[in-house]
Amino acid sequence: MSTFDTPELRAFRAEVRDFLQHNLTPDLVLATRGGLHMEREPMARWQKALNARGWGGPHWPKALGGTGWTELQRYIFEEESAFADAPLGDVHGLFLAGPMIIAAGSAAQQARYLPKVLAGEEFWCQGFSETNAGSDLASLKTTARLEGDEWVINGHKTWLSSGHHADLMFCLARTDSEVKPQAGLTQFIIDMRSPGISLQPILTMDEGHSVNAVFFDNVRTHRDNVIGELNHGWTYAKELLARERVNNAQGPRTKRDIVELDRMARTRLGVDGKPLIEDPLVRRRLAILTADFVALESAALGVLAQQMAGNEPGPAASTLKIRGSELQQRVSETAMSLLGQSGVVLAPEYGGGLLAPDATGWAERHFFRRVVTIYAGANEIQKTIIAKSILDM
Numbered sequence: 001m002s003t004f005d006t007p008e009l010r011a012f013r014a015e016v017r018d019f020l021q022h023n024l025t026p027d028l029v030l031a032t033r034g035g036l037h038m039e040r041e042p043m044a045r046w047q048k049a050l051n052a053r054g055w056g057g058p059h060w061p062k063a064l065g066g067t068g069w070t071e072l073q074r075y076i077f078e079e080e081s082a083f084a085d086a087p088l089g090d091v092h093g094l095f096l097a098g099p100m101i102i103a104a105g106s107a108a109q110q111a112r113y114l115p116k117v118l119a120g121e122e123f124w125c126q127g128f129s130e131t132n133a134g135s136d137l138a139s140l141k142t143t144a145r146l147e148g149d150e151w152v153i154n155g156h157k158t159w160l161s162s163g164h165h166a167d168l169m170f171c172l173a174r175t176d177s178e179v180k181p182q183a184g185l186t187q188f189i190i191d192m193r194s195p196g197i198s199l200q201p202i203l204t205m206d207e208g209h210s211v212n213a214v215f216f217d218n219v220r221t222h223r224d225n226v227i228g229e230l231n232h233g234w235t236y237a238k239e240l241l242a243r244e245r246v247n248n249a250q251g252p253r254t255k256r257d258i259v260e261l262d263r264m265a266r267t268r269l270g271v272d273g274k275p276l277i278e279d280p281l282v283r284r285r286l287a288i289l290t291a292d293f294v295a296l297e298s299a300a301l302g303v304l305a306q307q308m309a310g311n312e313p314g315p316a317a318s319t320l321k322i323r324g325s326e327l328q329q330r331v332s333e334t335a336m337s338l339l340g341q342s343g344v345v346l347a348p349e350y351g352g353g354l355l356a357p358d359a360t361g362w363a364e365r366h367f368f369r370r371v372v373t374i375y376a377g378a379n380e381i382q383k384t385i386i387a388k389s390i391l392d393m
């Protein structure tokens with residue numbers, strides 16, 4: 001019997017499937033499948049629908065408006081959502097800012113910010129990286145200086161995903177430059193409409209706009225907007241990044257993609273007129289992807305079991321991030337090979353009928369997925385974490 005094969009979990013899966021069938025509209029499915037960089041409106045609409053059902057925060061505690069589900073229920077929910085092509089929602093609010101405020105924020109911050117994330121009314125972005133502080137994040141230069149009851153922020157951040165959709169930013173800034181770099185950092189909440197903030201779009205090679213540079217010129221935020229303790233921002237950042245890496249493994253979405261590849265290979269014909277699946281090289285490639293996915297999923301379930309026991313994911317998050325991100329890239333490379341010419345058009349909705357329906361969104365995913373081995377901490381850095389923390393090297 002598999003981990004998921006209990007009467008309770010089967011009933012739960014049926015309930016989720018039923019909800020998705022009755023609430024997910026075709027335009028939301030197309031927005032999820034067809035475009036990588038979803039607009040705010042469809043994400044907010046889907047979040048509101050989930051929240052109305054009481055499912056706005058699948059991984060949040062019940063007392064703070066979450067579902068209180070077990071990790072296995074959460075995994076089932078994500079798997080069903082992936083197979084139905086449901087939007088991911090505001091990742092920064094739901095998976096990063098929310099959990100950090102739940103873990104370290106004040107009661108007033110929890111009351112002010114969490115309900116609006118659940119309701120899809122406020123969106124967040126993550127202000128950590130700077131031009132010369134990516135892998136070496138602790139060397140960041142953005143400063144915060146206390147003036148009366150307000151912190152004054154100066155500097156810049158880059159690669160801000162969804163910054164142009166966001167109402168709020170959680171921002172890591174230097175509050176003490178006399179101590180070692182990691183010890184002088186603090187997490188702030190900043191209103192994106194504050195005077196002194198300017199945003200510049202950065203276009204990526206998939207021709208999409210999802211990232212931005214942001215500049216702070218004497219931006220003010222109230223002293224109540226410090227998350228947790230002053231100068232403890234690095235600790236919260238490490239916990240947040242580990243959660244982000246587990247999330248970035250994207251097991252359920254990759255599983256859905258592999259099923260899609262299998263379908264593609266069975267319905268598309270090769271130059272010999274036979275279905276591609278009859279080519280032993282295609283079968284071998286799909287078999288290896290499937291085997292690697294099964295290994296990833298069992299590692300992910302191991303981490304979920306740890307989380308269910310109340311433990312943070314720790315360095316195992318780095319293992320999931322490496323294997324999950326590499327697999328995502330190999331999956332979209334395989335899709336592009338199977339699709340051949342019909343895969344090379346970007347933006348399917350403007351493809352003038354050039355694109356076969358099964359090619360929808362693959363070119364965008366293929367190009368944008370260059371990034372998955374870089375963001376949330378480049379894979380080379382994850383290998384160093386594994387070497388130090390797991391292998392004790």
Ligand SMILES: Cc1cc2nc3c(=O)[nH]c(=O)nc-3n(C[C@H](O)[C@H](O)[C@H](O)COP(=O)(O)OP(=O)(O)OC[C@H]3O[C@@H](n4cnc5c(N)ncnc54)[C@H](O)[C@@H]3O)c2cc1C
Nearest residue numbers: 126127128129134135159160161371374375376377378380
């Ligand atoms: C599309 C996209 C979205 C992003 N979204 C966000 C966001 O929302 N918020 C945010 O704060 N950041 C975001 N990032 C930033 C991301 O976290 C950084 O790009 C990442 O941490 C790498 O930093 P860097 O780009 O400065 O590269 P660098 O740190 O300059 O690294 C360049 C290369 O050198 C390697 N390298 C560096 N140091 C070492 C070392 N010690 N050992 C071995 N190899 C090393 C790296 O692995 C990498 O391959 C995003 C990035 C991208 C591209």
